[in-house]
Amino acid sequence: TAPIVGAITQPTCTVATGSVQLSGLPLGNWTINPGAITGSGATTTINNLVAGTYNYTVTNADGCTSLASANVLINTQPPTPTAPIVGAITQPTCTVATGSVELSGLPLGNWTINPGAINGTGTSTTINNLLAGTYNYTVTNSDGCTSLPSANILINTQPPTPTSPIVGAITQPTCTVATGSVQLSGLPLGNWTINPGAITGSGSTTTINNLLAGTYNYTVTNADGCTSLPSANILINTQPPTPTAPIVGAITQPTCTVATGSVQLSGLPLGNWTINPGAITGSGATTTINNLLAGTYNYTVTNADGCTSLPSANILINTQPATPTAPIVGAITQPTCTVATGSVELSGLPLGNWTINPGAITGSGATTTINNLLAGTYNYTVTNADGCISLASANVLINTQPATPTAPIVGAITQPTCTVATGSVELSGLPLGNWTINPGAINGTGTSTTI
Incomplete structure (x- = not known):
């Protein structure tokens, strides 16, 4: 692109030529014409210009030539310079202990600025390395003409740079809170901004919350815009995992001879764990809880990080079935x-x-x-x-069924006689012990009798 015309230095009382500052120059080596001026950098100043009108082209390292710049008018030699015009004042910063001031309205050609016997050319200049205090300046052109003093220039004291924030208590994520926090102290007086995060506040301490897992360090910028070195590193751990609820497996109910039941739980977390109620400790993915009286139970499990699951499904242990009494x-x-x-x-x-x-x-x-x-x-x-x-x-x-006797055995039969109207019969094969013979209800003992 065409060079951009910047500051033009006009002739002074004792210097008949001026100069011009060009910017927007291409990268690498270049040649400015007229004048076959070679160089590099984005800006340059062309000096020793006699009164007249100028414009410039620039040819880059590839041999390509721009359009011409705007016209540059160099005036005829001026009279005694006016007092330097106070322009932008740069105050000391957090990292630079001195200030500077831009002076413009300087005479064309060479000049000397006092105090300081600062020599230069151009209509403006910047005076650097100014300690805190009040200054004013005159300019003497190359003809020896000296201006009136400039307006007063106040350079402030350098603002203080705060110390690094001091890392205090670190709160790590918990089973129920996914983020951590850190307390920072040693913060500067007045308002400040902590970064990263653009956290604003005041006071010597603050707590930064909602920190996801990672490593952090912080700087603090005070009200003067001065930024400290970073704090020590702050490590926020990953949130410890919360175990899933125990999975209810086989339930063994009380029996006629065992008054308690049991349940198998699976899906338990890696490492050591504690099951509640009961403060049952162990490790492994499954366990069996024994000696359960009749009732309804559910269980949570707490892992090695201290995180507790939701409760398991309900487990119903029945009342022990009753054993009947002996008939x-x-x-x-x-x-x-x-x-x-x-x-x-x-x-x-x-x-x-x-x-x-x-x-x-x-x-x-x-x-x-x-x-x-x-x-x-x-x-x-x-x-x-x-x-x-x-x-x-x-x-x-x-008892054994009582024996039925055999039929009496008929023995000798005595028939009636002429003088005896009745007969008789001898019976044998009668049962042991007492017996009764019927008809007649005849009682007796022995194995034989005569009726």
Whole structure:
């Protein structure tokens, strides 16, 4: 592009030529014409211009030539210079202890600025390295003409740079809070801004919240715009994982002989864990909880990081099924001469359906009679509808069926005679012990008799 015309220095009282500052020059080496001026950099100043009108082209390292710049008019030699015009004042900064001032309205050609015996050319200049204080300047052109003093220039004291924030208590993420925080102290007086985050505030301490896992360090910028060195590194850990709720597996209910149940839990976290209620500790993905009385349970698990799961599904442990009492032996019917078997009445049987053993006798109701019992000794248990078996009943003795005697054997028969109107008969084969012969209700003992 065409060079951009900047500051033009006109001739002074003692210098007949001026100069011009050109900017917007191409990268690399270039040649400015007229004048075959070679150089590099984005700006340059063309000096020693006699009164007249100029414009410039620039040819880059590739040999390409721009359009001409705007016209540059160099005036005829000026009279005694005016007082330097105070322009932009740059105050000391956090990192630079001195200030500067831009002076313009300087005479064309060479000049000397005092105090400081600062020599130069151009209509403006910047005086650097000014310590805190008040200054004013005169300019003397090359003809020896000196201007009146400029306006006063106040250079402030350098603003202080704050110290690095001091890292205090670090709060790490917890099982229920995904972010951490850090306390910073040693912050500067007045308003400040902490970065990263553009966090504004005041006071010597602050806490930075909502920090995701990672490494942080912080600078603080005070009200003067001065920024400290970074703080020490702050490590925010990853949020510890919360375990999933234990998975309810096989449930073992109380039995007739075991009053408690158990449950198998799976899906437990890696490492050591604690299951509650019960403060049951262990490790591994599964476990069985024993000795559970009747009731409803659910369980949480706390992992090695101290994070606790939601509760498991409900686990119902039933009441232990009741074991029936031993059957009560009631009336016993013994075998008779004509019935070879006996029977027994049992009472105190459980509610609902039951099974009596031996015999696998099924039924319901509080009493029953067991028939067809051969001679022998018996006792009975009863199993209720829950499958629980009682203790054995008292012994039940069924006697041997009493023997039926054989028919009397007819022996000698004595017939009536002329003088005796009745006869008699001898019977033998009579049973041992007492007996009664009918008809006649004849009582006796012995194996034979005569009727």
